[in-house]
Amino acid sequence: MRGVVLHAAGDVRVEERDDPRIELPTDAIIWVAAACVCGSDLWPYRGINEVTDPTPMGHEYVGVVEEVGADVRTVAPGDFVVGSFMASDGTCEICQAGYQSRCAHVEPVGRSGTQAEHARIPWADGTLVVTPGMPDADLIPSLLAASDVLGTGWFAAVAAQAGPGKTVAVVGDGAVGLLGILAARELGAERIIAMSRHEPRQALAREFGATDVVVERGDEGVERIKELTGGYGAHGVIEAVGTQEAMQQAIRSTRPGGHVGFVGVSHDVSLTGQELFYATVSLLGGPAPVRHYLPDLIDRIWSRKINPGKVFDLTLPLSDAAEGYAAMDERRAIKTLLTV
Amino acid sequence: MRGVVLHAAGDVRVEERDDPRIELPTDAIIWVAAACVCGSDLWPYRGINEVTDPTPMGHEYVGVVEEVGADVRTVAPGDFVVGSFMASDGTCEICQAGYQSRCAHVEPVGRSGTQAEHARIPWADGTLVVTPGMPDADLIPSLLAASDVLGTGWFAAVAAQAGPGKTVAVVGDGAVGLLGILAARELGAERIIAMSRHEPRQALAREFGATDVVVERGDEGVERIKELTGGYGAHGVIEAVGTQEAMQQAIRSTRPGGHVGFVGVSHDVSLTGQELFYATVSLLGGPAPVRHYLPDLIDRIWSRKINPGKVFDLTLPLSDAAEGYAAMDERRAIKTLLTV
Known part of the structure; x- marks a missing residue:
C-alpha cells in the first residue's frame, strides 16, 4: 500500500x-x-x-x-x-x-x-x-x-469548564483552538474570546462562536483579557499551542478559582511552583x-x-x-x- | 502590647x-x-x-x-x-x-x-x-x-476531590497534611494513605482517618502508592510540603484523570510542561x-x-x-x- x-x-x-x-x-x-x-x-x-x-x-x-x-x-x-x-x-x-x-x-x-x-x-x-x-x-x-482536533478542543473546553454564564478565552488559532471555540459554544459559554492576529482564522473563530477577538499576545494579551472581564480574568482558558508564552498567557488570563485546559503538546514549557501556587487556578491537560x-x-x-x-x-x-x-x-x- | x-x-x-x-x-x-x-x-x-x-x-x-x-x-x-x-x-x-x-x-x-x-x-x-x-x-x-491549617487541609482535600469510593494519598505529615487526612475522612474518602516516616505523626494520622501508612519517599513512595492502588495511582493526592520532591511525588502518585490539591507554599518547585501534559491530572492549589x-x-x-x-x-x-x-x-x- x-x-x-x-x-x-x-x-x-x-x-x-x-x-x-x-x-x-x-x-x-x-x-x-x-x-x-x-x-x-x-x-x-x-x-x-x-x-x-x-x-x-x-x-x-x-x-x-x-x-x-x-x-x-x-x-x-x-x-x-x-x-x-x-x-x-x-x-x-x-x-x-x-x-x-x-x-x-x-x-x-x-x-x-x-x-x-x-x-x-x-x-x-x-x-x-x-x-x-x-x-x-x-x-x-x-x-x-x-x-x-475536535475531540481535543472539546476536552480543553471541558477542562476549562466552559458553560452557561462563563467567559472562555482561547490561546491558539490552529485547528484545535478553533474547535475549542466551537466546543465552548456548544457547552453553552456566554462569551468566547479568540486570541488571534490572523484574519481568516479570526473569521472562522467568529463563525464557530467567538464573541470577541484579541490580537495582543503575552502580557498585553493578558491585560486585554482582564479589561474585557472586569479586571478578573476569564473563568476558563483553553491553551492550544504548547509553548511557554502560550501557557503563561493562558494561566495569567484566568481568574483565581478559574480553569485552564491545556492541550498544546508541551515543548520547553517550564512553570514555577510559585506561579502555579499564586495563580490559584485549576490546570488540566494532556492527550485528550x-x-x-x-x-x-x-x-x-x-x-x-x-x-x-x-x-x-x-x-x-x-x-x-x-x-x-x-x-x-x-x-x-x-x-x-x-x-x- | x-x-x-x-x-x-x-x-x-x-x-x-x-x-x-x-x-x-x-x-x-x-x-x-x-x-x-x-x-x-x-x-x-x-x-x-x-x-x-x-x-x-x-x-x-x-x-x-x-x-x-x-x-x-x-x-x-x-x-x-x-x-x-x-x-x-x-x-x-x-x-x-x-x-x-x-x-x-x-x-x-x-x-x-x-x-x-x-x-x-x-x-x-x-x-x-x-x-x-x-x-x-x-x-x-x-x-x-x-x-x-484545618481550612488549608480542607481545601487541599476538596481540590484532590476526596469523596466516597476514592483513595486519597497525603504527602506531608505536618499539621496541614494531618488535617488534610481528617478532611478527606470527613468528605467520605474510602481509603486514605498517609506518607510519613515519623511514628507519633503516623499515630495521629491514623486517629484522623488514615487507613494506610507509606514510609517510602520519592520514586519508591510513588511505587508503593501504585502497588496499593492496583497499579493506577491514587484518585486524589494532597501535597502539603512545597518542595520539588513532594510536588513530583504527589503528581506521580496520582492516576490519570485524578486530582492533586497542593497547598505547601512552593519553594524552588519547577515543573516541565511535558510532565504536566503526560500526567493528565487536575492540579489545583494555592493559598486556601x-x-x-x-x-x-x-x-x-x-x-x-x-x-x-x-x-x-x-x-x-x-x-x-x-x-x-x-x-x-x-x-x-x-x-x-x-x-x-
Missing part, C-alpha cells in the same frame, strides 16, 4: 509500505477513507523533534473496517468507523473513568501511521465508534476532525480522551448541528502529502485533509 | 509593639485569645526567606472583637470570632465564587502579626465568622486550627480560601464531631514564642499554640 513516511525534517515522501495485518486478536484493519496532517506532525517536520529513522506519519483517521481479530465484538467488516488517536482497551479503571487516552494499555495509533491506504487499529472495541450508517461525503471532514466524547460528537455531526470539518481549508490526494505539510508549516493552510 | 517580632533567622523576640487601631471603616480590632506558629513561619525563621527588617509574625488567630470600624455590620464588640489568614471583602466576584483568599482586595492578615495580644483584621465583615457563643476552653485549639469553609468547619468543631486541635502538641505562653518556633523547627512539636 501507499503511505506517508517522514525521512528527515522537511522530507515527506509517499511510498510503498507493507499492508498492515492483524497482529493481536483485539486488532482491526481499516481502509482509510480520509486522513489528515496534525499540528503535532509539524514538530518532527520542522526538526524540533528529531527524526532518527524513516517514520510512518498520521494518527487521525476515518474509514471502513476490512478485517477484525478473533476477540473483536463491537465492530465488523463493512462498518464505517471513527476512532481516537490513542487506542484504549475500554475496560481498565482509567478508561471507565473517561480518560481513555491514558488507558493502562494505551497504544498510540500513530505508531503505524494513518496517512496511508490502510491502518491497523489496536484495541478495536475500545477505540472505534461505528457511525449510524455510511456517511454522506460532506460529513467525512467533520467525522475526521472528531478523531483528534477523544474516545470519551466520540459518541456525542458523532451525534452532533450526523445531525449537522456542528460542522467542525470547516477547519480543513486544503484537501489533497495522499500522493500530494508533502505539499499538505508545507502549506500548514507556512500557515497557508489551517489543516490539510488527505484523500486516499 | 506584647507581640512576636522576627529580627533575623532564628531570632524570635517578644517585645512591646504599638497597639493596633482602626485604620479603615471596614476594620476590626480583636483581642487574640490564641495564636500559633505556622509551618510557613519557619521559612523566614530558617533564613530560606530573607528577613530584611524586624517582622511582626503570625497570621492564625481566634479572639474577641474589641472595636469595629463604622462600616462593619456583621461582627460587634464582644463577639468571639474565627477568621482566615487572608482578609477578603466578601463581595467581589472571586469571593462570591468561593476563592476569598484571592479576593480582588485581599489583605494578608499576617502583615500586622497575630502572634500578639491584639490584632487588626481588615475587611472584618468578609473575613470573620462569629461562633455560636463563647467557646468552652477545650474548643479553642480546634477553632484556632480552623483559621489556617479558608473563609469559604469556616462556617461548616465551625459547625463540625462546635458539635465536637471533629477535633483538629489535636495537632497542637505544644502550648506555651506568648512570652515563650521563641521556644515554640525552635520546637517546630527541630520537629519536636507538630504545631505550637501560643496563649496570650
